[in-house]
């Protein structure tokens with residue numbers, strides 16, 4: 322594995338550390354100093370490791386640094402002055418933000434070794450976190466149609482998409498609203514032999530009932546009042562390509578018969594026309610309602626259901642793969658970055674936590690919309706839970722495992738004790754009858770962040 326020898330460094334007192342920095346440069350490290358720009362540290366994420374020389378670092382610089390460090394996907398090492406571990410502010414900084422620390426008496430070759438190991442680990446972590454995308458389903462100018470997900474359930478979905486794409490049979494895509502059914506349909510089309518032809522999506526629930534037949538099958542001039550000219554229907558327009566019938570459960574029963582006839586014969590007849598026209602279209606259909614139930618209740622034709630349901634793809638609800646939330650959030654942050662104010666750098670830990678805690682009834686579409694709105698509305702440099710319209714109390718109503726419940730209770734007890742004690746570590750530890758070290762450990766474990774104006778210990 323080739324390791325990038327690119328390193329950020331921030332130093333409290335440049336001169337004191339000049340020797341060590343030069344030594345590292347001689348050992349092949351490209352040492353880049355993070356510069357203090359007008360609005361804070363300039364963020365450029367090209368290095369996978371960073372070194373903070375803590376000596377002489379003022380509390381206000383530490384505050385600025387924290388925000389920057391959270392933005393970088395790199396591992397941070399602290400070089401400590403002798404008494405740093407006695408200082409609660411430094412201790413909290415090291416335990417919550419740093420991957421490792423060494424005393425300032427460290428020799429160049431020792432720091433070099435530690436940086437190499439950290440850079441290697443950071444690279445491995447980054448590889449693991451790379452979004453495993455189902456290659457762009459459709460090339461568009463906006464690059465809008467990428468499927469992001471790294472969890473086993475999403476990988477299974479990507480595998481299924483690849484399998485069903487290569488055959489020409491109808492596919493039935495089920496899943497809750499906003500889970501990505503249309504994106505799945507597009508991904509199937511894009512991997513099929515029809516990829517170079519058109520992908521046409523119809524929302525059956527949005528078509529006015531009296532116009533459905535003409536919309537789907539087209540009409541001849543004069544077929545009905547207002548039919549002033551011939552119209553090619555959506556099925557015919559998709560000839561050679563793929564037709565995606567969204568919300569198929571909303572198709573009225575009489576239109577279900579016409580669709581069934583088309584699926585059986587691959588021919589259509591325009592309204593008012595006499596000619597049968599052969600159309601070569603692959604049908605993908607989706608619903609977020611229980612179609613089997615609709616069949617039992619007589620609202621959906623059983624024969625059509627079986628015709629459409631040759632191959633099945635189920636798109637999971639977001640709450641079934643919450644581990645993808647962070648990667649999806651980052652993807653949407655990138656996707657809408659042109660709409661955000663320049664100062665906005667990403668998400669706070671609390672925002673990620675709130676996103677993980679939320680149940681997401683509107684699935685990925687809701688996540689996308691909340692992030693897009695937060696990016697416009699946020700006043701700070703990191704998106705906060707309130708910007709997303711989320712509160713920590715909006716917890717999932719799903720049952721927790723005992724371990725999750727314990728964690729949750731521990732987190733809540735810690736947050737309220739910290740708040741009661743104005744984020745002072747000592748009284749919080751006393752109240753919870755644990756050591757101060759335990760409080761620091763728990764703060765790190767639960768990704769909490771003490772307000773920067775609290776200097777308390």
Ligand SMILES: Nc1ncnc2c1ncn2[C@@H]1O[C@H](COP(=O)(O)OP(=O)(O)OP(=O)(O)O)[C@@H](O)[C@H]1O
Pocket residue numbers: 465466467468469470496497498499500501502503504505567609649685686689
């Ligand atoms: N895995 C994903 N990665 C990235 N974006 C996604 C993913 N899944 C869905 N999206 C985005 O979420 C939005 C909703 O997706 P889509 O329209 O495909 O959902 P749907 O299940 O068809 O919704 P509905 O049931 O309301 O028709 C779209 O903007 C889509 O690009």
